Amino acid sequence: MHINPHLFILPRTPGQIVWDYRNHKQFELNLEYSTRLAQLIDDPDAFDTHNIIDTQFLNTGILTTSTQDTNEWGWDELSKIFHIGTKNIPCEYTPQNIHEWSRHYLDHCNDVLTSSAPDCALALRPASQLINLPAPSGLPADSLANALALRKTCRSFTGKALPLGDVSTLLYWSLGYLKEREGDIDETIAEGLTARRSSPSGGGLNACEGFLHVQSVDGLEPGLYAYHPADHALSFVSALPGCPLGQLLCGQHFINNLPVGLFITARFDKLWWKYPHSRAYRMAYVEAGHISQTFQLAATALGLNTWLTGALTDDQVETLLGLEDSAEQPLFFVGCGKSDGQVMCKELKALLNEGRQQ
Known part of the structure; x- marks a missing residue:
């Protein structure tokens, strides 16, 4: 068994967040799960098929059955996390033609406009x-x-x-x-x-x-x-x-x-x-x-x-x-x-x- 190489961990009392930054998934672990993950990081061969926590780690991708190839990265880990973590925007559906894209984008914009836009006057003087x-x-x-x-x-x-x-x-x-x-402004542009x-x-x-x-x-x-x-x-x-x-x-x-x-x-x-x-x-x-x-x-x-x-x-x-x-x-x-x-x-x-x- 192997630990997913694309994880980072954030301490968030009372637990911790484990983030699979390649697959844009995050998990909140309590003390029991965090302790078990630490044990498996120390010894992946301690994986136990009868341990429900271990099988959950495997099913969610925190653990993998095979070694995942990782490209050699010439910079620090933070830059690697940033680059890989901002790749491949997750979306439920990719439009297949211009008509679908137009409908999809319009729906997204309308959804955005249901919330108030940020204050454009932030930090500006009277x-x-x-x-x-x-x-x-x-x-x-x-x-x-x-x-x-x-x-x-x-x-x-x-x-x-x-x-x-x-x-x-x-x-x-x-x-x-x-x-x-x-002159570029018309009625299609949001206020x-x-x-x-x-x-x-x-x-x-x-x-x-x-x-x-x-x-x-x-x-x-x-x-x-x-x-x-x-x-x-x-x-x-x-x-x-x-x-x-x-x-x-x-x-x-x-x-x-x-x-x-x-x-x-x-x-x-x-x-x-x-x-x-x-x-x-x-x-x-x-x-x-x-x-x-x-x-x-x-x-x-x-x-x-x-x-x-x-x-x-x-x-x-x-x-x-x-x-x-x-x-x-x-x-x-x-x-x-x-x-x-x-x-x-x-x-x-x-x-x-x-x-x-x-």
């Missing part, structure tokens, strides 16, 4: 405190091909202040609810889900939000600001911390003089509302990636260089943004400014040159 941004400008007509060719990650910035107009344009085209797309951005969003939920880290922008005091996409405005969240920006980004201090950056967050409660399955967590990162790339292309079109990272000191960033123990969490950071175009900071280049000379 309208009286909004800082209106200048009207965004358009981007050069031939900018897309040029931006795709010229976009690159830079690690050496001048710290020169950015015009507020450029920041306004960047925010509008990457996170704003586009006035240009209001509260009519906003459209330049980047795609799972279920049209616009689950990602943005917090601006401002160090040097003309006409805007340094600090952290929440972006309000419906109003194309900012609200002050907190002053800059005493530590440099690099301290919030796992010690990447070459970025300390970046004039402006964007913490991209995800509203998990929006995703849970429509997609009550762990796979939706993948979509939060996909959406953050879309927005990051849009931000970078818009910045490049404006003649700016960009830098991005997923390495955050999460607890510090959450505190700074006022998101501790919240259903909204920071996922990514992308910033821009004037740069000499160097992919490496001068300190790293100096070390590399020193190594070549030895």
Whole structure:
């Protein structure tokens, strides 16, 4: 007899939860069952066909009669659990044609709409405190091909202040609810889900939000600001911390003089509302990636260089943004400014040159 290799155990007093993450099944075990499972983990050959607990473990898949092949995984067990545990969405029935899918999806949406949507104003400031941004400008007509060719990650910035107009344009085209797309809205779109951005969003939920880290922008005091996409405005969240920006980004201090950056967050409660399955967590990162790339292309079109990272000191960033123990969490950071175009900071280049000379 063998223990299912795709199990993890969560202690939940007075028992424990055993989760078969490959098959999306979970079981709650009391002390008697937990003790017996521990004995079988220690010695699977102690399986007893006359023991009802043992046979239940076998019937539910906690135990197996043969060794299950597992792919070699190059990372830690947590990443393996996440990847396998969000595969193969369990569904009672897979539609066999477009008509069945349409009916199935409509029924799902109607079922979702029977519950209240998450509060879209979570963590936002009163309208009286909004800082209106200048009207965004358009981007050069031939900018897309040029931006795709010229976009690159830079690690050496001048710290020169950015015009507020450029920041306004960047925010509008990457996170704003586009006035240009209001013609896409018709009676088939549910109330509260009519906003459209330049980047795609799972279920049209616009689950990602943005917090601006401002160090040097003309006409805007340094600090952290929440972006309000419906109003194309900012609200002050907190002053800059005493530590440099690099301290919030796992010690990447070459970025300390970046004039402006964007913490991209995800509203998990929006995703849970429509997609009550762990796979939706993948979509939060996909959406953050879309927005990051849009931000970078818009910045490049404006003649700016960009830098991005997923390495955050999460607890510090959450505190700074006022998101501790919240259903909204920071996922990514992308910033821009004037740069000499160097992919490496001068300190790293100096070390590399020193190594070549030895």
